[in-house]
Amino acid sequence: MDSMTPLAAELLHYREDSADTRYFKIRLIAPNKMSAPQPGQFCMLSVPGHGEAAFTFATAPDKQGVFHILVRAIGELTYALFALKPGQRIGIRGPFGKAWPLAEIVDQQLLIIAGGCGLAPLNGLIDHLLKTHRKPQLTLVYGARTSAHQVLNSQRQRWNKQIPIFDVLEDGPDGGTPLSIMPNVIKSMVDKPEKILLCGPEAMMQISALYFLAQGFPATSIWAAIECRMHCAIGLCGHCYLEQQYACTDGPIYRWDQLQPLLRRSI
Amino acid sequence: MNVYHLDSPQRLYQHLAQDYQMYHVVESNGDSVWQKSTHNGVDYEKSDLKINRLPLMSPKSLFFSEQENLFYFDGECFRETLPQPEPFALFAVPSCDLHAIAYQDQFFSKDPYYQARRQQALLVGLDCLTPCSNGFCPTVNAGPGVSPDITDLTLHREATNLWMLIINNERGDNAIKTLALTTADKYSYRRRDQRIESCKKQFKHDEAITAGVAAINKNAVSDAEWQALAKRCLSCSGCTNVCPTCSCFATRDLDTEETDNPSGIVRQRIWDSCLYESFQREASQHNPSAEAGERVRRFWYHKFSNQFAAQFGRYGCIGCGRCEQTCPGTIGVHSVMHAIGDNSLGTNNVEKNSLGNNKKPTGIQGKQSLTYG
Structure with a gap:
């Protein structure tokens, strides 16, 4: 049976991240009751009295059940979460959804394009790849509205010691989107990308994918993580429908060619 | 037996x-x-x-x-x-x-x-x-x-x-x-x-239903036609409430004063409706189904698409006609299927039927029983 009852967890700590995001450190009270999430999977976080919503695991729970999530303050639940003090109880269910396709991207020349909070579902993946990739075949392009809205600054600084990172800001000199710097990014890569991972605003993912598809890049080598409203994460509540699928169980990470028939609109 | x-x-x-x-x-x-x-x-x-x-x-x-x-939350x-x-x-x-x-x-x-x-x-x-x-x-x-x-x-x-x-x-x-x-x-x-x-x-002849289902599965109904039908959707949730196979729900938290559970905060699930404008709206206000036509199309797609039928071994509609009985905008199953079924036969009746013309399609002869696939 699929329970909708969360496991108890404790808010251990948080640090301010960007202008409107916080990086929360959380501990599961009974770590053995949750299976280990893969990079890209998500949890449902409850703030008692304020509901439940989906957040990606920025890091997976360790043996003590300690993990991190990145949260932007944007609605009732997240405002309530930001108002909590360390030590207070929250609820966690998960892990849910499809993970990034590790087996298909391992040791490949990877280009990751992220925008805004879309870097959070990639945090665990990038850390994982930096530990397991045989060569530093990873390039990150990260777009944000302004420098104040760039998330995961300490992580990006740390990663940048091992991989090239191209930052672009909407209000910056380069014209604003990852696409506007893409020719330079590609030029800088010794080997052309073999696989592309996208996570961020839908328009950003769309124009990025179309840019590479127009150059003959196969749709079967592009993955995108989409964001949806969810109330259950187990394929029942109906909110995250994409045609006959539910993003919570069939996604939220989709291969580009498999995502397209599910979209009535272009994302 | x-x-x-x-x-x-x-x-x-x-x-x-x-x-x-x-x-x-x-x-x-x-x-x-x-x-x-x-x-x-x-x-x-x-x-x-x-x-x-x-x-x-x-x-x-x-x-x-x-x-x-x-469940309820007891503080711990x-x-x-x-x-x-x-x-x-x-x-x-x-x-x-x-x-x-x-x-x-x-x-x-x-x-x-x-x-x-x-x-x-x-x-x-x-x-x-x-x-x-x-x-x-x-x-x-x-x-x-x-x-x-x-x-x-x-x-x-x-x-x-x-x-x-x-x-x-x-x-x-x-x-x-x-x-x-x-x-x-x-x-x-x-x-x-x-x-x-x-x-x-x-039972009365049902060619309109057959033709409507075919139109949905041939993707023969345009966005504009769904939008025309959706002008009559009041987002009242009548159809989804009475539909015996509709199952969408939302969750909400109630505190001790709002519930009969003295132990603490209670989470409830309550019936929801995919016809509500806010059904898919995210906290960022981004809404993948902001258009009423998109939501009406999805409701009927859920009932009659072969994609869903393949998962369940039958269509999501069980032929009770309750949606027709309850819909104040008269876009229950008979009205909608007449409109889109006629249209798939080359006679654009979405607009006509939206004004109450219930002319039956004539292009399909004989009764057909629908199975998926």
């Missing part, structure tokens, strides 16, 4: 009432509703089981509750609150609603709240022998005769004071073990088939 003659359904009812909390349909002020028996079966004495008018609400809520607690932990019903029986359920229950059984197969109720339920089906006003169950393989795999017991009216009782499984067999019954012969069973076939023939 054992088949018996039964002198009166009331005797069966009173027998079952010894072990089950009974539910049955009662007529009240011209409407009919599912009701819990309050007098251990005595209140069923006068019923004659003539269900020519389907209750507007199916028995859906007896399994998938309109509003129910999922989250405590699941599963329902614990006593055994109960639904008496004289028509075939369409039994198909809906079978559909929901699949959808909620791993849902502990649904299953806690469903496992306690005995289903007594009733063959329909006259068509109901909006029904088209034969078109979607959902009636009027009850198939044995979707109910424990089946009732069939043979004559004014003679009934047939069909035992479909072990649960049904156990329920009537001590009831004195006479075995029916195979000829009686064959005559049942004949009566059901005769009832099927009395």
Whole structure:
């Protein structure tokens, strides 16, 4: 049976991240009751009295059940979460959804394009790849509205010691989107990308994918993580429908060619 | 499968009432509703089981509750609150609603709240022998005769004071073990088939439904046409509430003052509707289905797409016509299928029908029964 009852967890700590995001450190009270999430999977976080919503695991729970999530303050639940003090109880269910396709991207020349909070579902993946990739075949392009809205600054600084990172800001000199710097990014890569991972605003993912598809890049080598409203994460509540699928169980990470028939609109 | 003659359904009812909390349909002020028996079966004495008018609400809520607690938070932990019903029986359920229950059984197969109720339920089906006003169950393989795999017991009216009782499984067999019954012969069973076939023939022609379903699966209905139909959608959730297979829900937290649970904060799930403008709206205000036409299209796609049928072994529509009965904008199943079915035949009637023209399509000859694929 699929329970909708969360496991108890404790808010251990948080640090301010960007202008409107916080990086929360959380501990599961009974770590053995949750299976280990893969990079890209998500949890449902409850703030008692304020509901439940989906957040990606920025890091997976360790043996003590300690993990991190990145949260932007944007609605009732997240405002309530930001108002909590360390030590207070929250609820966690998960892990849910499809993970990034590790087996298909391992040791490949990877280009990751992220925008805004879309870097959070990639945090665990990038850390994982930096530990397991045989060569530093990873390039990150990260777009944000302004420098104040760039998330995961300490992580990006740390990663940048091992991989090239191209930052672009909407209000910056380069014209604003990852696409506007893409020719330079590609030029800088010794080997052309073999696989592309996208996570961020839908328009950003769309124009990025179309840019590479127009150059003959196969749709079967592009993955995108989409964001949806969810109330259950187990394929029942109906909110995250994409045609006959539910993003919570069939996604939220989709291969580009498999995502397209599910979209009535272009994302 | 054992088949018996039964002198009166009331005797069966009173027998079952010894072990089950009974539910049955009662007529009240011209409407009919599912009701819990309050007098251990005595209140069923006068019923004659003539269900020519389907209750507007199916028995859906007896399994998938309109509003129910999922758990409470005691300040430290989250405590699941599963329902614990006593055994109960639904008496004289028509075939369409039994198909809906079978559909929901699949959808909620791993849902502990649904299953806690469903496992306690005995289903007594009733063959329909006259068509109901909006029904088209034969078109979607959902009636009027009850198939044995979707109910424990089946009732069939043979004559004014003679009934047939069909035992479909072990649960049904156990329920009537001590009831004195006479075995029916195979000829009686064959005559049942004949009566059901005769009832099927009395249903009105259903080419519009067939054509509408084909149009949906050929993707032959444009966004503009869905948008034209959606002008009549009030986002009232009437269709999704009465639809026996609709299952979308939302969750909400109630604090101690708002609930009868003194232990702490309660999370409930409540029926939701994909026709609401906010159904998919995210906290960022991004809304993938902001257009009403998009939401109306999705509702009908969910009911009639071959993609969903492949998952469930049947369409999500069981042919009861309740959406037509309840929709204040008159875009229930008959109206919508007329409009989009006509259009797929090359006569653009979406706009015409949106003004109330119920002209039937003429392009498809003969009745077709729909199966998926």
